[in-house]
Amino acid sequence: MTRAGLSSSRWYIALGFLAFFLSGAAAAEQEVTKERLSLTLLSSTQQELVCRITLQFKNELNVEIKNLAAEIVLLDKAGLARDFLVLDGGSLTKDKRRIRQFDFQETRCADLSEILINDVIRCEGEGLNPRLCAARLSLTSSADIKLGL
Structure with a gap:
């Protein structure tokens, strides 16, 4: 050779x-x-002076989430901030789905254009932190209200 x-x-x-x-x-x-943390807005229903939203959380990360919370902003049809709130997602085991309902007092669902996930403020679990969970967020909406970052 x-x-x-x-x-x-x-x-x-x-x-x-x-x-x-x-x-x-x-x-x-x-x-x-x-690996992601999925959040789906399933529905929004008006109940007198309350807008009730139904959210599905799904933990597709490799670890249990012991405590999850996010700051959200309700945006009106003009895109203006109507309210700032904290949603508590609770704990989620790996591959677990959880459906939660949240009532927004004195809010008409028809007046909302978007629910903005302003920040993940708590995401506790082995190797987890709010920044990592925020980076792994996957958002969808089946309602007339958009769910966004």
Whole structure:
């Protein structure tokens, strides 16, 4: 085998290892991004002077959440802040869904355009913190009111 042939085969081996490493890194990144904290606005119903919203929380992280809370802002149709509130999501075991209802006093659901998740203020659990949980939020809405960041 010539010297050039040996160098060429080493080059192919190095490229093979690099491709293997990069594919493993991409797979690991996909695994990490699958971890999320899902929040779905299922419905909003008017009950006299109360707007009742129904939210579904789902813990798709790899650990139990012992205490979850978020500061929200109710935005009106003009996009103006109507109210600032804290929603307590409680605890969530891994892969657990929890449905909670929240009553907004003296609020007409029809006047709201969006519920903005202003910040995650509590997210307690092994290796968790509010910043990590905020980064893993996945929001959807099945109601006329948008749920956003």
